[in-house]
Amino acid sequence: MRNTATADVICCTHNGALVVSFIHHHFHNPFFACKRHFHPSLASCNPPRTTRAIPRNIHQNILPKSFPYSTPYLQFNSYVNYAHLSFLRGHAPRVRIADAGTRALAVIASLPPMAAPTATGDLRFLVVVVVAVGSHLQIAAAAAGHIPTTLDGPFRPTTRAFDRALRQGSDDVPLTDPRLAPRPGRHPASPEQIALAASSDPSSIWVSWVTGSPQVGSHLTPLNPTTTRSEVWYGEKPSTAADFTVDFSGGGGGYTHVARGKAEVYSQLYPYAGLLNYTSGVIHHVRIRGLRPSTRYYYRCGDSSVAGGEGLSEEHSFVTLPSSSYPRRVAVVGDLGLTGNSTSTVEHLARNDPSMVVVVGDMTYANQYRTTGGRGVPCFSCSFPDAPLRESYQPRWDGWGRFMEPLTSRIPMMVIEGNHEIEPQGHGGEVTFASYLARFAVPSEESGSNTNFYYSFNAGGIHFIMLGAYVDYNRTGAQYSWLRKDLRKVDRRVTPWVVAAWHPPWYNSYSSHYQEFECMRQSMEELLYQHGVDIVFSGHVHAYERMNRVFNYTLDPCGPVYITIGDGGNIEKIDIDHADDPGKCPGPGDNHPEFGGVCHLNFTFGPAKGKFCWETQPEWSAFRESSFGHGILEVVNSTYALWTWHRNQDAYGEDSVGDQIYIVRQPDKCLLQTTSASSEDTW
Numbered sequence: 001m002r003n004t005a006t007a008d009v010i011c012c013t014h015n016g017a018l019v020v021s022f023i024h025h026h027f028h029n030p031f032f033a034c035k036r037h038f039h040p041s042l043a044s045c046n047p048p049r050t051t052r053a054i055p056r057n058i059h060q061n062i063l064p065k066s067f068p069y070s071t072p073y074l075q076f077n078s079y080v081n082y083a084h085l086s087f088l089r090g091h092a093p094r095v096r097i098a099d100a101g102t103r104a105l106a107v108i109a110s111l112p113p114m115a116a117p118t119a120t121g122d123l124r125f126l127v128v129v130v131v132a133v134g135s136h137l138q139i140a141a142a143a144a145g146h147i148p149t150t151l152d153g154p155f156r157p158t159t160r161a162f163d164r165a166l167r168q169g170s171d172d173v174p175l176t177d178p179r180l181a182p183r184p185g186r187h188p189a190s191p192e193q194i195a196l197a198a199s200s201d202p203s204s205i206w207v208s209w210v211t212g213s214p215q216v217g218s219h220l221t222p223l224n225p226t227t228t229r230s231e232v233w234y235g236e237k238p239s240t241a242a243d244f245t246v247d248f249s250g251g252g253g254g255y256t257h258v259a260r261g262k263a264e265v266y267s268q269l270y271p272y273a274g275l276l277n278y279t280s281g282v283i284h285h286v287r288i289r290g291l292r293p294s295t296r297y298y299y300r301c302g303d304s305s306v307a308g309g310e311g312l313s314e315e316h317s318f319v320t321l322p323s324s325s326y327p328r329r330v331a332v333v334g335d336l337g338l339t340g341n342s343t344s345t346v347e348h349l350a351r352n353d354p355s356m357v358v359v360v361g362d363m364t365y366a367n368q369y370r371t372t373g374g375r376g377v378p379c380f381s382c383s384f385p386d387a388p389l390r391e392s393y394q395p396r397w398d399g400w401g402r403f404m405e406p407l408t409s410r411i412p413m414m415v416i417e418g419n420h421e422i423e424p425q426g427h428g429g430e431v432t433f434a435s436y437l438a439r440f441a442v443p444s445e446e447s448g449s450n451t452n453f454y455y456s457f458n459a460g461g462i463h464f465i466m467l468g469a470y471v472d473y474n475r476t477g478a479q480y481s482w483l484r485k486d487l488r489k490v491d492r493r494v495t496p497w498v499v500a501a502w503h504p505p506w507y508n509s510y511s512s513h514y515q516e517f518e519c520m521r522q523s524m525e526e527l528l529y530q531h532g533v534d535i536v537f538s539g540h541v542h543a544y545e546r547m548n549r550v551f552n553y554t555l556d557p558c559g560p561v562y563i564t565i566g567d568g569g570n571i572e573k574i575d576i577d578h579a580d581d582p583g584k585c586p587g588p589g590d591n592h593p594e595f596g597g598v599c600h601l602n603f604t605f606g607p608a609k610g611k612f613c614w615e616t617q618p619e620w621s622a623f624r625e626s627s628f629g630h631g632i633l634e635v636v637n638s639t640y641a642l643w644t645w646h647r648n649q650d651a652y653g654e655d656s657v658g659d660q661i662y663i664v665r666q667p668d669k670c671l672l673q674t675t676s677a678s679s680e681d682t683w
Helices: 056-062 340-351 395-408 434-439 478-489 518-530
Strands: 008-014 017-023 073-075 080-086 094-098 104-110 125-129 158-160 192-198 205-211 215-217 231-235 257-260 262-264 277-279 282-288 296-302 316-319 330-333 356-359 413-415 455-459 462-466 497-501 535-538 544-547 561-565 621-625 629-635 640-647 659-664
Touching: 192 395, 192 413, 205 296, 231 282, 257 282, 282 296, 330 340, 330 561, 340 395, 340 629, 395 413, 395 434, 413 462, 462 478, 478 518, 544 640, 544 659, 561 629, 561 640
Parallel strands: 158 621, 330 356, 356 413, 462 497, 497 535, 535 561
Antiparallel strands: 008 017, 008 125, 017 080, 073 080, 094 104, 192 205, 205 282, 215 277, 231 257, 231 296, 262 282, 296 316, 330 629, 455 462, 544 561, 544 621, 629 640, 640 659
């Protein structure tokens, strides 16, 4: 069951069923209203209001460590949850309180035997004040599966060994694959690679697409982006016209609104003999404004002036994010690439039907190729040691955009840069991130950062902060100053949850990238901790790892839950070695970041005191496994969120999950907590 506490229990009968309502413990004047549209048996069940304050000590005494979750329970809004339990007529249902082992401790309520109601709406009510019988109570339910919560932690470190029956990686999907290749007979003005992105709030959304054809060669003339329009035609009803017509009045077969934006072209240029250049198609970005939250809109993008409607896309639709509730599901994935494993990840993710996807860097791995194309490799420097700089085959970006379009044309995709987006070009690689900066629209201007390298946005009651690890993150820099201002502006009454994401993890027990971005952690961790950031997602390490709540390498119930989700499936293969495995601790010369300084240091406290690596799985590492997959975040209310890690192999076998936990906020304990200890002081 998705809830936190049971101070009162309201029971009403309807058509011979017992409906039990559990009150969120943070509300001192609770009220109840069974929602009519969630379950037929609740259609006439409207328990009366109660304004009696619940004694404070009851809140504290009955706060459970965890609740089971099973299908009989239904969640209706962010602060009141309902459990619908059916009982036979003529029998006396009972409400029981039990401990974690479902051993009955007390029978607190018993209703008279139920008879069929004499008329619709014939209801019986019972208000029961729950008297605490212990400090760790939960509601007993038949066949309820136990899902732990972070309140049960910190957890004993656990490693699920790599399954040697699985491949450690797979090759990239070729660009000739129909999912990656241009559509046969496509008109050059026809939009492709359509992608949505959230704006700072649900009243607007970004639509991006590409027209024209990219070029690869030695001497290229870029396309002129001013020769084509950037338009999105949209409305709350689908178009009924066989071909596209414009109708500003809303009648006929057209749409009621049009939004216009900008277009650009970028190039990837290499002044070295034998290397080929690239210039992109025309990349369009349009921001639609004035939308209603939680509303479906239908749209076509492109250029309506092209004859025969060839310049417009097919009709797509999206649902805007909520304004005050929570997105249904947020998918999180990192280090995706475009291998056979990557395609399995995206297919599995799409089946989970998210309302938004967050990609924590390293999208295409186009820099695993020479500029001439050919075959991608797991290690560029190993295969091409004589290359003048890290090359990139930019058509892989176009193939990735086409592959992702069925997903990204209907839900927002929010991205942040990783090291594989650096893609240096020019003499000495002085130009970087050209593709990343041109291809993705993000709410940088809306959030005040004015750069695609870091930004923030709201998705209902969640405030997302996307940070850049490959630009200045020092305390004297622009990003740190922006982050401090952004955190200070967060209103936890509007967005109770704050979720941060960036590419390289700060907490990581794998050998790969171990302590690589320690400098960034020492610069920024305290600021995030002081402002009560709840969850942090990262990638970079090609495996899965969930941490216990931690701050400055010390277990802390108010620290964020750090999750590494860099197991999207890319060509560099899965990481399987841990820094605490015998002989696998990296040396001082290993794991130097591609941006920023090196701050490798030995621990000065705890079981690893005086050492660079732990000899066992660190206490702050709760669970780790080397498998490809993705994650789903489902925020239940202002204090509970369900996190599920889905392994790819589970999609083809039993209906199971790799890791699942309720992440529980404790705002009364942690929201305003600050620390005067600097990260540097404890090393």
